[in-house]
Amino acid sequence: MVRKFLTGLVAITLVFVVPAALIQPQALLSSKLWAMVAAGLLASLTQPAYSPLDHDAPPEDRGTAKQLVWTVYLTLLFGVVECLLWRYPGSMDWDALAIAAYAVAIAGALLRAWAVAALGRFFTWHVRVQSGQQVVSSGPYRMLRHPSYTGAWLLYTGMLLAMHAPIAAALAGVLLLAAFVRRIRYEEGLMLQAFGAEYVTYSRRVKRLVPLVW
16 A cells, blocks of 8 residues: 555656646646546556566566556656646636536546455456456446546546646547557456456456446
8 A cells, every 4th residue: 555655646747747737837736637636546546556767567468567567657658748838727627518527527537546445355457357357247246347547537537628738638538448448358368268268258348448338
């Protein structure tokens, strides 16, 4: 827990607080900036501990964890710059769009946290199958095969929209989706090897990221 908190605190400080101090110091007085910091810390505390450098990734992961974490960091940083350099001070307003987008972001964070809790010790930062692991179809896994990825996509694109950073939000939406699709390909290949027909049956019944769609 301490490692997760410190990793998240350093990352959030570098992505949100430092750029604000350098570009628009008055933004440090905005409730919206600190709401984004809170959302980022919530995301860090409700997932497994990780390292952005990812030296311990197994071969099965194919670099997907590192791809995801740096996609999140860089698109959020771009969004903060867009928010503070090009759209300030209106970007700090809590208008209807910002409130709705922030609500979506928090819902995404809670969905991801639910997915992590439902898998328990079998939820890992890297693509791998652990001893004793089984196909889980309870909790959010009744609706989606990868609810944590759906939650993360909603969280980070929602945060960027709440900051009135539509260019960064569009960029994050595309790049995160591409990263998730790549990771899913390797992850589901490993699941098929490990669980065979049981996972095939589950896959036919439950969509990947969007209920009833894909």
